[in-house]
Amino acid sequence: EAPAKPRRKATAEQMAQRQREISVSEFFAKNRHLLGFDSPTKALLTTVKEAVDNSLDACEESGILPDLTIEIRAVPGASDRFVVSVEDNGPGIVKAQVPKIFGKLLYGSKFHRLKQSRGQQGIGISAAAMYGQITTGKPVQVWTKTGKGRPAHRLEVQLDTRKNVPVVLSDTEVDLEKDHGTTVELELQADYGRGQRYLLRYVEQTVLANPHLALTFLRPGADPLVFPRASTEPPKEALEIKPHPHGVEVGTLMLMATESKYRDVRSFLQNSFSRVSGGVADEILGNAGLKRTLRTQQLADDRELAEKLRQGILDTRIMAPSTNCLSPIGDELIRQGLISFLSVVEEEAEELPQLELLEKGARRGRKKAPVKTSEEKQAELEKAAADAVPPEPGEEIIKGKKFFIVSSTRPPKVYRGNPFQVEVGLAYGGDWPQDKTIELYRFANRVPLLFQRGACGVTDAVMKTDWKKYELQQPRGALPVGPMALLVHIASVWVPFTSESKEAIAHYPELLAEIRLALQDCGRKLAAFIRKRKAAAYELKRRSIFELYIDELARSLHEITGADREKVKGDLVVLAREITGGEETDEILDRVASNPKKRRPTDEE
Amino acid sequence: EAPAKPRRKATAEQMAQRQREISVSEFFAKNRHLLGFDSPTKALLTTVKEAVDNSLDACEESGILPDLTIEIRAVPGASDRFVVSVEDNGPGIVKAQVPKIFGKLLYGSKFHRLKQSRGQQGIGISAAAMYGQITTGKPVQVWTKTGKGRPAHRLEVQLDTRKNVPVVLSDTEVDLEKDHGTTVELELQADYGRGQRYLLRYVEQTVLANPHLALTFLRPGADPLVFPRASTEPPKEALEIKPHPHGVEVGTLMLMATESKYRDVRSFLQNSFSRVSGGVADEILGNAGLKRTLRTQQLADDRELAEKLRQGILDTRIMAPSTNCLSPIGDELIRQGLISFLSVVEEEAEELPQLELLEKGARRGRKKAPVKTSEEKQAELEKAAADAVPPEPGEEIIKGKKFFIVSSTRPPKVYRGNPFQVEVGLAYGGDWPQDKTIELYRFANRVPLLFQRGACGVTDAVMKTDWKKYELQQPRGALPVGPMALLVHIASVWVPFTSESKEAIAHYPELLAEIRLALQDCGRKLAAFIRKRKAAAYELKRRSIFELYIDELARSLHEITGADREKVKGDLVVLAREITGGEETDEILDRVASNPKKRRPTDEE
Amino acid sequence: MATRDVTAKKTLAKIEALAKGVVQEVKKRKNPRLVVPLRTLSNVQFNAKKKIIELGADKQERAFFNVAQAKKFMQTFLVASACKELLEVGKTTSIRDLYYMTKHTLGDTRQNTFDEQDESDPIIEDLEVTVDALREELHLFANRKGLMVGPMTVIDSGDTIDLRRQGSGGWGVPSIVEPNVIRFGKTEAKYVLLVEKEAVWSRFNEDKYWKKEQCMLIHGGGQPPRGVRRLVQRMHSELKLPVYVLVDNDPWGFYIYSVIKQGSINLAYESMRMAVPGARFVGISSFDPERYRLPDETAIRMDDGDHKRIKQMLEYPWFEKKQWRRELEAMASNNKKYEIEALSRRGISFITEEYLPKKLRDRDFLE
Amino acid sequence: MATRDVTAKKTLAKIEALAKGVVQEVKKRKNPRLVVPLRTLSNVQFNAKKKIIELGADKQERAFFNVAQAKKFMQTFLVASACKELLEVGKTTSIRDLYYMTKHTLGDTRQNTFDEQDESDPIIEDLEVTVDALREELHLFANRKGLMVGPMTVIDSGDTIDLRRQGSGGWGVPSIVEPNVIRFGKTEAKYVLLVEKEAVWSRFNEDKYWKKEQCMLIHGGGQPPRGVRRLVQRMHSELKLPVYVLVDNDPWGFYIYSVIKQGSINLAYESMRMAVPGARFVGISSFDPERYRLPDETAIRMDDGDHKRIKQMLEYPWFEKKQWRRELEAMASNNKKYEIEALSRRGISFITEEYLPKKLRDRDFLE
Incomplete structure (x- = not known):
């Protein structure tokens, strides 16, 4: 069959003239939703989050207990600014x-090293600045001072x-x-x-995952929220590591x-990778069938050699990476976090549905109870516990309600x-x-994830777990149903x-499996x-x-025998009591019951 | 409260030394899942897709009816290459x-202009090359020739x-x-x-959305698949346009x-934007309270002036953009496409479940019937129709089954x-x-979307439509349930x-609404x-x-009256017939029935 | 027998006219319809003078080509056809037998003309009112339930039966007790005692209560069938015997009393022959448990159905009597009901030896 | 009366021993248990010599502290206690009455001791086998169903009753028909005809079949109660009357015949007194519809329950007789069943005037 007559022909040469380099800032300006700036609603949170991430990372790295103030101010005369x-x-x-x-996307200290941190891409804060610049024309302002007695600077920066x-x-x-x-x-x-x-939600969850943080949140038309520091112990510090040979392609x-x-x-192997000692390096080379004297430059130039070396690495057993590059939240804090969420959720169950990317409508006038310090919480707990049967391990009493709380920390993978x-x-x-x-709280490197729940690998892992085995209901291919909250944290x-x-x-199988x-x-x-x-x-x-x-039987026996x-x-x-577990049954059920009057099931149930 | 003693302090100076620029290729090499290379399974499809997108765009632009050959070859001795x-x-x-x-990410001809095309970012094919290079160390090879009598070249390119x-x-x-x-x-x-x-699936759907394409697919260990050209009429050409003033921040x-x-x-307004005539430009300036003599450079330098101008633009009614920048698939082709999908789905209903990001397991040995040309289809249709009551408008007979098929094209927004x-x-x-x-087929600019159904705005729009109004079942917050396939195409x-x-x-409200x-x-x-x-x-x-x-009544009446x-x-x-809609009822139900013998409901139903 | 033949001919003619009308309509391509007098609450009224419930004038159309009515339409003629046959050969049969006679499967489906007798009974009643012929005139009789003993002789179809000599068994009350079938012979009875349940009847018979008290002892196995009601009515009107009714203390029991006395909605067209306006309620009254010190453990808690029924009954115009309302309202507020047998907690024969004699002596009954 | 007193004392002692055992166990803090002979298919066997079903030796433990058994345990003693009272005052009562006597609400719950008579009847049977006392010895009698007429005089509790002169009513067969209550007087009957349903019995009585044929006409209202079965057995054994059984052509009808003849699983312990091994099945046979040209439109399609029941019956060891199997297998393969009334399609009195006389003349029956 013959091609139809072309209507207009662009030649390869004409097309070549249109080829141009695209700067990364042009790319993201156009694709701003990739950075979390798809709507004026989200833009606000994304901006706060990027700034807070940076501050927390910097404090952590320099050993300072962070003290942050977030302020949102309305711009007079412009309701959308x-x-x-x-x-x-x-x-x-x-x-x-x-x-x-x-003022530059893809610039930062965290991308090129392997260390657990909140920021990692060198995009966030400059992207926020760019979004502000595009939508308002105004530059970002920065005040900074690096030490006592040193000068402080104020800069206005724009991004070309x-x-x-x-x-x-x-x-x-x-x-x-x-x-x-x-x-x-x-x-x-x-x-x-x-x-x-x-x-x-972001502020609450951030405070919970970072108990060493003192935070003040100044809002338009409402009282400031003040979260005092809950712990003067900074989180365990995550150390920088080198790449592990098994993950290298x-x-x-x-x-x-090169x-x-x-x-x-x-030496290259020993110095550029973690967990490679001289002995391990020798073993790798042996397994690869390469000489110990092989020079690094040869490897850089010869694909076949590199393939052999990689195979040698894969054939060698090498210790898993050191865990001190990771800083998990820890069992105790996770439990405290859950308890704190529950207090909020219990109060506002009807007011705060699960967050989704598209909000269905504005919800205003939400009342906020400042999160309590751990001392206050402790006092409350003790008071509630005093009136009740002592809880079993795993049980917590929160505002008079009984919860079963457990946590699990996996070894690093x-x-x-x-x-x-x-x-x-x-x-x-x-x-x-x-x-x-159920309620699902997602965290990555201590940062709460509030959007795109449906697209998240964590959600997928929860959905693909068979909760029916664990006595919960679960519609096919969905989150389980029941009175439960889950907190999932990935540190990496x-x-x-x-x-x-x-x-x-992202849905990496190794992550999902863990x-x-x-x-x-x-x-x-x-x-x-x-x-x-x-x-x-x-x-x-x-x-x-x-x-x-019993009453009926006793009467009959009495009437027949006179007993x-x-x-x-x-x-x-x-x-009857002996045969049905005696005291123990009473106790377990006493613990369950929120309201002792309703304790006994009657035949009407 | 006094901050606790810092354990180790990195100073601002030390931290400054670690700040570095990050190249976009480094960024995407590390975040390869953002480009569709999160697994060896997906990498294959992404690579084919990027290459085919480029070829189809280039042919379209130069008025050539495309003739493509996709080949997948196994690499001897390496099962994963x-x-x-x-x-x-x-x-x-x-x-x-x-x-x-x-060999360079973010390079191309399509990013900087407003024109409907398959590729748009200048990332795809170079990202595939980079993925190949990282995982195998091998460069991409390109053969190209720009015209009869010109030299052809073969290049091997690597990406630094x-x-x-x-x-x-x-x-x-x-x-x-x-x-x-x-x-x-x-x-x-x-x-x-x-x-x-x-x-x-990708190949089938691509052929369907691009009937002017002739495609050969060579596969390891199976016969080639040949899809002849179904139409010698290339799709309506999409023209490049200038930005519309209402969308500019x-x-x-x-x-x-600047x-x-x-x-x-x-003049700036007239020449840089679409739908701005001299009169419109004057109206804009008037609404903005700016002089007609205002110089462009003043605007570039003065944020206040820019703000005024933008407000002036927003206050001016300006025609919607011209629709000739868009090339929809068209009603006829959408109907043909659905008919064709149905033929495949009917055949393989059990074999091809809805695609998800994570496949549950390999499915091998699928048999494939080459898609028929439109002539063949027409012949089949006519044959089936000859044996049956003529279908109502909207009904189609596919392999003896009756389908109701409709389509809807929205005006451009x-x-x-x-x-x-x-x-x-x-x-x-x-x-x-x-x-x-239901089955949901998603397309964007004629390209089928096969992954991340759950994260897609199209899926969201389908889920948020109240299908119960349209006589379908629909679980809360889910896709509807029923014998239905939907094809959604967005051209932009x-x-x-x-x-x-x-x-x-992405979930842009304007898109979802349409x-x-x-x-x-x-x-x-x-x-x-x-x-x-x-x-x-x-x-x-x-x-x-x-x-x-009736039989029973007739007998009784006979026995009593002798009639x-x-x-x-x-x-x-x-x-009885008269009272129940007469012939018409028969006909409607004849049309519905696949099997005339089962036509009449009996009391057992 | 001559009268019977004449009546039969009349009835036959009525049935034939009904069917011919339908054949005519069908021939004219019209949707055939029946006009059936309504046997519903809305179409009965209480005749305060006669003190009985009577049928009103409302009628209902029943069309064959109406999904909700087609089956009943067909059933009506199926029943009519069977009655025609009975009339022609001069035989009678029970409505249960008629159900069996007309029940069969439709064509090669799984549907039957009737699935339960509950379906064919109302069709018979519809036919009765539609062609204006009593059940007996259709040569049908109701299922029989109910036994009687007492100081009386009856002549049943020519046989003389001494109801003083029925041992533990008792005489089964036939369905048709019209004077041409049953005649009353010699009697020393002073009143009629109608009890709700056979079990209680047996207790009274074992205790030879009827002998001591010189009364006719009869039961109707729950809601008494037409035969029992008609027989009681005849003894009341022909022999001038007072009628006492003893039922369970629950809404259903009390309703039985009201039906004996005033008639029912369903058979309002028969009230004239059935109702005994002078019938008296002797118990169990809602005030008896307290008065006769019944142990609490003999009570049964009322359920939702009971309460609903009481509410419904209180809305019937013929339940307006103050005493009746008191009875039902006390029952509802007690939230308890009692079987007649609850009295046996005070001794197996407490009911026959103390309770009932005292009630009658004290004239402690409702009218 | 003296014998009755002695028996009553014995029975009383048995009940008391049972209850005392429980009181002792409870005192020892043991879960009290009853040992109840099993009245199930697995614990009956067919005595080929006597041709009756007999109870085996298997027993079942019933513990109070077992969720599935607690209620029944309680109910057993509730019933035992009521029987004790009856025995002490020397009265009898019906099992329906016993149900009412013992039914009440438990404490301040909504649960009753019994909700349906279906619950109390098996408890009574359990008590009978557990204390080894027949129902009559517990001073209970079954609900009565069933009427009899025919050329015979019976003496019931001293009253002489002429069953030739029962009009359209008939004599209600009492529950207890032991010789000390019922005696047979003069009779000209040549055989006993037991029909399944009252409606059919009425047809036969109206047609005065028993007079023409000189037979006793009796029905049991479906599955006949003990009284009817025992009376038929007594007429068969004492008066040497052949017994013919006429039932519907469906598995339930045929099973009634088998129970009359050989006894039932549930009352296997009474077979000796109840079963009539010589009883004969006259119809409706599965081969009758063809033989007697019954119109197809009188058939009722069998449902799943019917087929299941046939399958079950074919597995009973006492259904091994070739003729019986033929009957049931034909029924299953026809996939149709027929009421006795289906015969009236051949004329209202076809059954009494042609069908049955011919069957008996031709000796066309099963044994």
Whole structure:
């Protein structure tokens, strides 16, 4: 068949003239939703989050207990514009770095090293600045001071989106009272009315995952929220590590060899990777069938050699990466976190549905109870506990409601050479409805994930766990249903997100498998708890059945034999208790019951 | 409270030393899942897709009817490596451009203009090459020839990931028989066993959305699949347009002014935007309270002026963008497409479940019936129709099964200044189970979307449509259930994807609203059809009830009055038909019935 | 027998006219219809003078070509056809037998003309009112339930039966007790005692209560069938015997009393022949449990159905009597009901030896 | 009366011993248990010599502290206690009455001791076998169903009753028909005809079949109660009258015949007194519809329950007789069943005037 007559022909030459380089800032300006700026609602949270992430990372790295103030200010005369300001007491930023940090995408200290941190891409804060600039035309402002007695600077920075380079609009020395710290402030198109609920959730969850943080949140038209520091112990510090040989692919191996300053492959292996001693290096080379004298440059140039070496690495048993590169939240904090969420959820169950990317409408006027310090919580707990049977291990009493709380921390594992660790917390019980989908709280490197729940690997892992085994209902291919909250935290030197906005975790099988294992561990404990309760409830049910008939039987026996009716009845009652688990049944069910008056199931149930 | 003693302090200076620029290739090498390379299974499809997208775009632009050959070859001795080769008869690529096109991310001709095309980012094919290079160490190979009598070239290109620049490894002149065209070939780590079903689906759907394409698919260990050209009429060409003023934000406006060659704002407006005539420009300036003599450079420098101008633009009514920048698939083709999918689905209903990001296991040995040409289809249709009652408008007979098929094309709309258009096709009926989730086929700019269904705005729009209104079942917050297939196509000069891998469409409210309107339009037609059928079925049910008793009544009347039993019965039967819609009921139900013998409901139903 | 033949001919003619009408309509291609007098609450009224429930004038159309009515239409003629046959051969049969006679499967379906007798009984009643012929005139009789003993002789179809000599068994009350079938012979009875349940009747018979008290002892096995009601009515009107009714203390029991006395909605067209306006309620009254110190453990808790029924009954115009309302309202507020047998907690024969004699002596009954 | 007193004392002692055992166990803090002989298929066997079904030796433990058994345990003693009272005052009562006597609400719950008579009847049977006392010895009698007429005089509790002169009513067969209550007087009857249903009995009585044929006409209202079975057995053994059984052509009808002849699983312990091994099945046979040209429209399609029942019956060891199997297998393969009334399609009195006389003349029956 003959091609039809072309209507108009662009030649290869004509087409070639149109080929152009695209700067990364142009790309993201157009694809701003990839960075979390798809709506004025989300833009607000994304901006706050990026600034807070940076402050927390900087404080952590320089050993400072963070003290942050987030401020949202309305812009007079423009209902769709707000100013976001985040102030920290961090180490400050060397003046020369300020323009690039705030005015250039893909610039930062965290991308090129393997270390658990909140930020990792070098995109976030400069993307926020760019969004502000595009939507309002205004530059980002930065105040920073790096130490006592040193000068403080205020800079206004713009981003040249065509070239992805910063433009400094002004640069002045200013007075700052504090010894050190940074304030970043920018104006952007935003919707605070709709966005505030996400902000509040973000702030609460961030405080919970970072108990060493003191935070003040200043909001338009509402009282400030003040979260005092809950712990003066900073989280365990995550150390930087080198890549693990098992995660390295041929192309990467060749690139590393090219850039290596070590001349022989043996030293290259020992110095560029973690867990490779001289002995291990020898074993790798042996397995690869390569000489110990092989030079690194040969490896860089010869694909066949690199392939052999990689095979040698894969054939060699090498210790798993050290775990000190990871800083999990820890069992205790996860439990405290869950307890705290539950307090909020219990209060506002009807007000705060699960968050989704598209909000269905603004919810205003939400009341907020400041999170209590751990001392206050402790006092409350003790008070509630005093009135009740002492809880079993795993049980907690929160505002008079009984919850079963467990957590599980997996040992660190590796995907593509990146160590990571999964933690899961589970809370069950209270007065929550039996027929609602569970609450799911997702965290990555201590940062709460509030959007794109449906696209997240964590959600997928929860859905693909068979909760029916653990005594919960679960519609096919969906989250389980029941009075339960789950907290899932992934700590990693490199968290794979589904997009640059870091809202959801990608579906890497290694990650999903670990999450599932942690969920299963919690699930098994939950199932044991529920079954025990069910068994006790069954015993009580049995007892109530026997008790129902005892009176009648005693009368008949009395009428036939003349035996004392009360005596026979008493004997039967004692027997009924013995046969149905005795005191133990009472106790288990006492613990379950929120309301002691409703304790006994009657025949009407 | 005093901060605790810091354990180790990194100073701002120390931290500054670690700050580095990150190249976009480094970024994506680490975040390869953002590009669709998260697993060896997906990598294969992504690679084929990027190459085919480029070929189809190039052919379209140069007015050539495309003739493509996709080849997948196994690499001897390595079960996890495959070679992908895509050959076209396109215009070819000017040699000087080859390195950047295949060896540099964010390079291309499509990003900077507003025109509907498959590729749009300048990332795809170079990302595939980079993935191949990282996983196998091998460069991408390109053969290209730009016209009869011109030399053909073969190049081997590598990507320097540290700098995002191409490195040409070899460059030779070669002989190519054909007049013009390009072949790209690369080796990559892949899983053909698991990936082939996605490839097949992709190929089928691509052929359907591009009937002017002739395609050959060469596969390991199976016969070639040959799809002849189904139409020699190329699709309506989409024209490039300028941005629409209503979608431009302050920052962008200032940037455009800076770069404009027009000295006064009036000309700037007329020449840089679509739908701005001299009169409109004057109106804008008037509404903005700006002088007609305002110079463009003033606008570029003064944010306040830019703000005023933007407000002026928003206050001015401006025509919607021209629709000739869009090339929808069209009603006829959508219906043909659905018919064709149905043929495949009917055959393989059990074999091909809905695709998800994570496949549950490999499915091998799938048999494939080559898609028929439209002539063959027509012949089949006519043959089937000859044996049956002529179908009502909207009904189609496919392999003897009756389907109701409708489509709806929305008028073009704009989001953020980008024109777009939504088309929806709906097929209902056949022998499909009543209790299964519907089939959903998603397309963007004629490219089928096979992954991340759950994260896609299209899916969201379908879920948020109230299908119960249209006589379908629908679990809360889920896709509807019933014997139905939906095809949704979005054509736009800039499709917003949820990630660079272009697998799912972002949740922009303007897009979702249009999709819903199109779905509702189809839904209404479907509901009318179903209700008509239900009404006829009800009449038949009534008739069968009457007929059930007629015999008995006739006998009783005969026994009491002596009247002729057969005569009375005959009269009653005639009456029963008249009262229950007469012939019409028969006809409607004849049309529904696949099997005429089962036509009449009996009392057992 | 001559009268019977004349009546039979009349009835036959009525049935034939009905069917011919349908055949005509069908011939004219019209949807055939029946006009059936309504036997519903809305179409009965209480005749305060006669103190009985009577049928009103409302009628209902029943069309064959109406999904909700087609089956009943067909059934009506099926029954009519069977009655025609009975009339022609001069035989009678029970309505249960008629159900069996007309029950069969329709064509090669799984549907039957009737599935339960509950379906054919109302059709018979419909036919009765539609062609204006009593059941007996259709040569049908109701299922029989009910036994009688007492100081009386009856002549049943020519046989003389001494109801003083029925041992533990008792005489089964036939369905048709019209004077041409049953005649009353010699009697020393002073009143009629109708009890609700056979079990209680047996207790009274074993205790030879009727002998001591010189009364006719009869039961109707729950809601008494037409034969029992008609026989009681005849003894009341022809022999001038007072009638006392003893039923369970629950809404259903009390309703039985009301039916004996005033007639029922369903058979309002027969009230004239059936109702005994002078019938008296002797118990169990809602005030008896307290008065006769019944142990609490003999009570049965009322369920939702009981309460609903009481509410319904209180809305009937013929339940307006103050005493009746008191009875039912006390029952509802007690939230308890009692079987007649509850009295046996005070001794197996407490009811025959103390309770009932005292009630009658004290004239402690409702009217 | 003296014998009755002695028996009553014995029975009383048995009940008391049972209850005392429980009181003792409870005192020892043991879960009290009853040992109840099993009245199930697995514990009956067919005595081929006597041709009756007999109870085996298997027993079942019933513990109070077992959720599935607690209620029944309680009910057993509730019934035992009521029987004790009856025995002490020397009265009898019906099992229906016993149900009412013992039914009440438990404490302040909504549960009753019994909800249906279906619950109390098996408890009574359990008590009978557990204390080894027949129902009559517990001073209970079954609900009565069934009427009899025919050329015979019976003496019931001293009253002489002429069953030739029962009009359209008939003599209600009492529950207890032991010789100390019922004696047979003068009779001209040549055989006993037991029909399944009252409606059919009425047809035969109206047609005065028993007079023409000189037979006793009796029905048991479906599955005949003990009284009817025992009376038929006594007429058969004492008066040497052949017994013919006429039932519907469905599995339930045929099973009634088998129970009359050989006894039932549930009352296997009474077979000796109840079963009539010589009883003959006259119809409706599965081969009658063809033989007697019954119109197809009188058939009722068998349902799943019917087929299941046939399958079950064919597995009983006492259904091994070839003729019986033929009957049931034909029924199953016809997939149709027929009421006795189906015969009236051949004329209202076809059954009494042609069908049955011919069957008996031709000796066309099963044994």
